[in-house]
Amino acid sequence: MTVSLTQPTTGPVPSGLLRSVERLGRDVAAAHADDVDRSARFPAETFDALKEAGVLGALVPRALGGAGLTLAEACAGVRALGRHCASSAMVLAMHHLQVACLVRHGRSEALRQLLADVADRQLLLASATTEAGIGGRLRESSCAVHADGERFELEKQAPVISYGAHADAVLVTARRTPDSPPGDQVLVACVKPGVSLEQVGEWDTLGLRGTCSPGFVLRAAGPLSMILDDPFADVAAETMLPYSHILWSHVWLGIADAAMSKAGALVRKKARQDPGTVPPGARRLAELDVVFHQLESLATATLARYDEAAGGQRAESVGDAVALNALKVGASRLVVEVVTGALGICGMDGYREGTPFSLGRQLRDAHSAALMVSNDRILGDNAQLLLLSRDPGGTDRTEGKV
Numbered sequence: 001m002t003v004s005l006t007q008p009t010t011g012p013v014p015s016g017l018l019r020s021v022e023r024l025g026r027d028v029a030a031a032h033a034d035d036v037d038r039s040a041r042f043p044a045e046t047f048d049a050l051k052e053a054g055v056l057g058a059l060v061p062r063a064l065g066g067a068g069l070t071l072a073e074a075c076a077g078v079r080a081l082g083r084h085c086a087s088s089a090m091v092l093a094m095h096h097l098q099v100a101c102l103v104r105h106g107r108s109e110a111l112r113q114l115l116a117d118v119a120d121r122q123l124l125l126a127s128a129t130t131e132a133g134i135g136g137r138l139r140e141s142s143c144a145v146h147a148d149g150e151r152f153e154l155e156k157q158a159p160v161i162s163y164g165a166h167a168d169a170v171l172v173t174a175r176r177t178p179d180s181p182p183g184d185q186v187l188v189a190c191v192k193p194g195v196s197l198e199q200v201g202e203w204d205t206l207g208l209r210g211t212c213s214p215g216f217v218l219r220a221a222g223p224l225s226m227i228l229d230d231p232f233a234d235v236a237a238e239t240m241l242p243y244s245h246i247l248w249s250h251v252w253l254g255i256a257d258a259a260m261s262k263a264g265a266l267v268r269k270k271a272r273q274d275p276g277t278v279p280p281g282a283r284r285l286a287e288l289d290v291v292f293h294q295l296e297s298l299a300t301a302t303l304a305r306y307d308e309a310a311g312g313q314r315a316e317s318v319g320d321a322v323a324l325n326a327l328k329v330g331a332s333r334l335v336v337e338v339v340t341g342a343l344g345i346c347g348m349d350g351y352r353e354g355t356p357f358s359l360g361r362q363l364r365d366a367h368s369a370a371l372m373v374s375n376d377r378i379l380g381d382n383a384q385l386l387l388l389s390r391d392p393g394g395t396d397r398t399e400g401k402v
C-alpha cells in the first residue's frame, strides 16, 4: 500500500461541511496562523469563516437545526485545521467537546434551546473545569451552585479558560450545593450576558498562543434548568473524557501532518538538487514515518472504538478509561517526537522562522499536549485504575463503571 505522508490515510468520506473546514484551513487559517501565534491573538478570521459555514453546529443533532456530524467527521475537521493552525483546531475541538456534553447530558427544554441556538446563531462554547486550589483535578470542585428559587448564582476562580473572552457561553464544573463534598459536581451552562469574566493575568505562553486562555474570575447567574441533568461524574466518564482525548489527539495529528509534510518536501527538494542520489534525510524520514503511523494508528483506532455513529461503543468501563487515558499520554508524546524528528530532517531551514520548512510554531504547539491535563496526573489515574483491573493490559478490562 502506498501511503501519503501529507494526507490522512483513514477517516470518513468528507461531507460538505468537512470540505468547508478543509478549505478554510488552507485558505484562511494558514494565512493568519503565524500572526495569531506571534500576537497571541484569537484566530478571529478563521472563526468568522467557520461560523459563516455553519461549522459550530457540526455536532448539534439535525432535529435541533445542526449538521448532526459524527465524532469521526468532527475529528477529520480538527485534524485538517490543525495542519494549518493548531490554535484554531484546538478551539474548535474544545467547542465540539462542549456541544457533545450538552447533546448527551442536557435534556431540559432550556438546554435543548441552547443547542438550537449554537446551530442557528453559531454560538461558541468554552469550558471552565480547572480551578484555583484544585488545578487539573477534573473530578473535584471548590466553587458551588447557590440556588435561590428557580435560579442559581455561581462564582469560580478559573486559572485557565481558553477563548473565554470570545465565547458566548462557558460550561462550568461546580459542587451541586454549598454543602456538597468536592466530588459531588454538576456541569452548568453559563450563557452571556448571564456570565461575566473578569480577566486575571495574561496569556503569553510557549505554544497554542491563539487559544487565548488566561485566568478569569467567572461570575454567573441563570435558571436552574441550565444545569445539565446528569451528574458530572457521568458526563466526565461517558463524554468529556472520551471526546476530549479523541478530539485533542486529532488536533495533534494535524500538527504531525504539517511536520511530516514539511520534512517530506525538504527531502524531495534535496533529491531534486542531486538527481540519482538518495539524500541523507530520506532514511530519517522513513524512520520518522514509523513514529507518525504509530500516532495515526493510535488516534484513529481509539476513535473507531468509541465512534458510536459508526458502531463503536460508549466509554463506560474501567478498561475504556484506561484506554482513553493511554491515548492522551501516548499521542501527546508521539506528536512531540514527530515534530522534533522533522526538525532534525529540516535542520536550519526548520529552525529558522519564515521559511516554508519552519517548525518552531508546530514544536511549541506540540508541547502543550502533555500539559492539557498533566500527563503525570493522567498516569496517576491509570495507575489506580489498573489496580482495579483483573487483567491489566489484557482483554478482561470491562469491570465496573468508572
Ligand SMILES: Cc1cc2nc3c(=O)[nH]c(=O)nc-3n(C[C@H](O)[C@H](O)[C@H](O)COP(=O)(O)OP(=O)(O)OC[C@H]3O[C@@H](n4cnc5c(N)ncnc54)[C@H](O)[C@@H]3O)c2cc1C
Residues within 6 Å of the ligand: 094, 126, 127, 128, 129, 130, 131, 134, 135, 136, 137, 160, 161, 162, 163, 208, 211, 213, 368, 371, 372, 373, 374, 375, 376, 377, 378, 380, 381
Ligand atoms: C493550551 C491550554 C488550554 C487550556 N484550556 C483550558 C480551558 O479552556 N479550561 C480549563 O478549565 N482548563 C484549561 N486548561 C488547563 C488544563 O486542562 C489543566 O487543568 C492544566 O493545564 C493543569 O495545570 P497544572 O499542570 O498547573 O496543574 P495540575 O494538573 O494541578 O498539576 C500540577 C503539577 O502537579 C503534577 N501532578 C499532578 N497530578 C499528579 C499526579 N497524580 N502524580 C504526579 N504528579 C502530578 C503535574 O505534573 C504538574 O506539574 C488548559 C491548558 C492548556 C495548556
